[in-house]
Amino acid sequence: MTAMKTPLYETHLKYGGKIVEFGGWLLPVQYAGILEEHKAVREKAGLFDVSHMGEVLVKGLDALAFLQKVVTNDVAAMTDHKAQYTPMCYPDGGTVDDLLIYRRSMNEYFLVINAANIEKDWQWLQENSAGFAVELTNLSAETAELALQGPLAETILRTLTEVPVEQLGYYWFIPELLVAGKKVMLSRTGYTGEDGFEFYCRPDEAAFLWEAIMEAGKPYGLMPAGLGCRDTLRFEAALPLYGHELSATITPIEAGIGKFVALDKEDFNGRAVLAEQKQNGPRRKIAGFVLTGRGIARAGYPVIYEGRQIGTVTTGSYAPTLEQNIGLALVEAEYAGVGQTFAVEIRGKHIPAEVIKKPFYHRKGK
Amino acid sequence: MNIPQELKYSKDHEWVRIDGNRVTVGITDYAQAQLGDVVFVELPEPGTEVSTGAGFSVVESVKAVSDIYAPVSGTVLEVNEALADAPEIVNQSPYEDGWIVVIELADEAELDELLDSEAYEELLAEGGQ
Numbered sequence: 001m002t003a004m005k006t007p008l009y010e011t012h013l014k015y016g017g018k019i020v021e022f023g024g025w026l027l028p029v030q031y032a033g034i035l036e037e038h039k040a041v042r043e044k045a046g047l048f049d050v051s052h053m054g055e056v057l058v059k060g061l062d063a064l065a066f067l068q069k070v071v072t073n074d075v076a077a078m079t080d081h082k083a084q085y086t087p088m089c090y091p092d093g094g095t096v097d098d099l100l101i102y103r104r105s106m107n108e109y110f111l112v113i114n115a116a117n118i119e120k121d122w123q124w125l126q127e128n129s130a131g132f133a134v135e136l137t138n139l140s141a142e143t144a145e146l147a148l149q150g151p152l153a154e155t156i157l158r159t160l161t162e163v164p165v166e167q168l169g170y171y172w173f174i175p176e177l178l179v180a181g182k183k184v185m186l187s188r189t190g191y192t193g194e195d196g197f198e199f200y201c202r203p204d205e206a207a208f209l210w211e212a213i214m215e216a217g218k219p220y221g222l223m224p225a226g227l228g229c230r231d232t233l234r235f236e237a238a239l240p241l242y243g244h245e246l247s248a249t250i251t252p253i254e255a256g257i258g259k260f261v262a263l264d265k266e267d268f269n270g271r272a273v274l275a276e277q278k279q280n281g282p283r284r285k286i287a288g289f290v291l292t293g294r295g296i297a298r299a300g301y302p303v304i305y306e307g308r309q310i311g312t313v314t315t316g317s318y319a320p321t322l323e324q325n326i327g328l329a330l331v332e333a334e335y336a337g338v339g340q341t342f343a344v345e346i347r348g349k350h351i352p353a354e355v356i357k358k359p360f361y362h363r364k365g366k
Numbered sequence: 367m368n369i370p371q372e373l374k375y376s377k378d379h380e381w382v383r384i385d386g387n388r389v390t391v392g393i394t395d396y397a398q399a400q401l402g403d404v405v406f407v408e409l410p411e412p413g414t415e416v417s418t419g420a421g422f423s424v425v426e427s428v429k430a431v432s433d434i435y436a437p438v439s440g441t442v443l444e445v446n447e448a449l450a451d452a453p454e455i456v457n458q459s460p461y462e463d464g465w466i467v468v469i470e471l472a473d474e475a476e477l478d479e480l481l482d483s484e485a486y487e488e489l490l491a492e493g494g495q
Contacts, residue, residue, distance in 0.1 A: 018402075034428040035403040228402070228429050294450070296406050296426050318405035318428055325406070347408075347424070 006051035007144050007203040011210055015224045023116035025052040027227050034228035038320040041192055041233055045150030046225030047213055050198070051206060054118035055143045056111040056125060060134035063107045070128050070269055071101065072252060074262035078103040083171045083187050086260050087252040088121070093273030094248040095255075097121050098240065100189060102173055110185075110200075112145075114242045128269070144206035148213060149196030149225070149233075151363075156217045157197055165197070180212035191230065193237025193361055229320075236319050238288060238328065238359035244299060244314040245286050245328055253277040254330065256286045256358065285336035286314065288358040290326045291344060293351040297327035302345040303335075303353075310335050313344060321361050327353070367490065368395040370461055374477065375486035376437035378419075381461060382480055389438060389477075392465040393425065393456065396490055401427040404456040407449040407466065414442045416469060418476060423466055425456060434466065438476045444468040 003021045012019065017028025027049065030037060040046050058067060067075040073086035082103050088096045097117045102110040113121045122138050129136060148157060157165050163177045165186070173187035182205045190196035201209055214222060231241070240246045245255045252261050253274055261274050291297055297316030302309045311331030319326045327344070335342055338357055343350035369375075374382040379397035383390040398404065408424040416422040421433035422442070445467050449455060456464040471477070481489065 029429065030402060033403050035405075232428060294406075295408070296431075298431060318426075320428070 004052075006049055007206040008049040008051060008210055011207050012049065012224075017224070017226060020227070022227055023052060023114070025115055027052060028224075029228045030226040031224045034226070034232060035320050037223055037225040038229040038232050040221060040223040041150045041194055041225055041229060042321055043151065044221035044223075045148060045152040045156055045196075045217055046192075046223050046229065047210065047217065048147040048149065048225050048230055049145075049206075049210070050147050051144040051203070052115035053145050054113040054115060054121065054138070054140040055145075055200070056113065056122065057137040057139055058109045058111060058125075058134055059137070060107060060132070062132040062134050063109055066129055066132040066134045067101065067109060068266055068268060069132075070125065071099070072261040072268060072270065072274065073101075074265045075101060075103075075109070076265065077262075080105055081173055081175065083173050083189055085171075087246065087257065088124075089252065089268075089270030089274065090248065091269050091273075093251040093253070093270040093277065095242070095246040095250060095252060096124050096248070098242055098246055098252075100187075102185075102187065104175055117242065142203065144201050144203045146199045146201070146206065146209060146213065147190055147192075147196060148199070148217075149190045149192040149194050150222075151195060152217075152220045152222070153194075153196040156213065156220055156222060159216045160212060170195075180209055180216075182209050182212075184209070191239055192233035193239065193359065194233070194363055231315075232317055232320055235315050235317055235328070236321055236359070236361035240286075241315065245330075250330060251277060251282065254282045254284050254286065281333060283333055284311070284330050285333045286328055287311075287331050287336040287340070287355045288326065288328055288360060289342075289344075289353040289355050290324050291351055291353045292341075293353075295344070295346040295349070295351040296325045297329075297344045297346065297351075297353070303329045303331050304343045304345055304350055305335055310342065316344075319360060326356070326360055328358075367399075368461070369483045369487050369490075371483045373461065374437075374480035374482060375489075376435065376480060377489060378435045378437070380434060380437045382437050382477075383465075384477060387471045387474060388443065388468055389440075389471060390465045390468050391437060392460055393434060394486070395460050397432075398457050398460045398464070401425065401430055401432055403428050404453045407453045407456065409445040409447070409449065410442050410467065412442050412445060416440060416442060418479075425453075436469070437480060438469060439472040440469040441472070442467050443470050
């Protein structure tokens, strides 16, 4: 399969983006540099193209009942124009994907899924819809998405719209408004650990919107931001990345995101396994660690305790805001407690590490 | 792209500055730009024997782990300790302050195998590989 281009591909080239393939898409890993872009998002603002994400519309009388069955969070707890983060699990508790659900009305929900999982999720949703009065529409090809993230995101956005976006609460959305004269759906959400907004728009208007936001952000230090810093930003905030901290063989309880598994709702895929893990504790857990010796842990490196492998690094990197070499690892549960020491095997050497509290980074204020 | 004329180059994007039977080795401006922000350099111990084409150091950027291959055989005499605390020097000054090791040559004839600046520039023009 040849890699696909988002509607902003030419724009990325124009802004000096260094293009890489990610999840079947050609996207910029960086423009000016990962560290500089990371800093801009933490201190000012950054603009991301996230058009590779998939979108599915779920509509019908049984939309709520269907979603309650396929995802782990309590969709019934949402009101109109609320957004919710949720894992979606297999009956064995393994994770199909993690996604955002937007409630447009009682019978209409907009799902945002991971790019690399679009086909798999689409199949899974269709298979599970048997017997439910729902209509599923894959809107991935006709939806572009931009993310404006950082402490100055609100200030910048206010210059582009008449709507008082400062009143929009975290994880709420506006189904339709004009930004720079273009119709978008806007939510106060993101994947960076900062305040920010995500815009869903028509693909043929994405480049115009990008330019308008970049222009408005100029006086505030807004930078175009690539996948590289998107990963370091979400990693510092310990937000899971599918394929790393979550997968078909890693449950949300093991990943430490059990608060998005609502056991007090009706039956759902994976409930029995997840309930057992929540009650008795999972056998493996995602632990956050800092390397106390010299080196950088990377995904896939073994985690060692007294000569025995007790787990595997799921994400590891230099953390630009913390200025430390940290990681997330799936380890046997008894080694996941804060203060626990173990070693990470880096090129044959055992480098000492210590478990620390997650998230590694927490924004001040809200 | 900065390619100083007085240096020799390997196809793996290392540069070599010759001083008698000692050579200073680092990575080229092209290599540091491809890597992006360097955040870690793993240095060999002085005294380590290195052989041409074998990895002797590792340079890591935020996203990438890259082996540095010995452009010549010999013994590591000195390593640039400054890179331990300030690996970004490799980006800022790849040909001067960002040097990685000094190697004592085992065989001076090996220097003839290296590229001059013109040949290295051609290599980059052909696509860098």
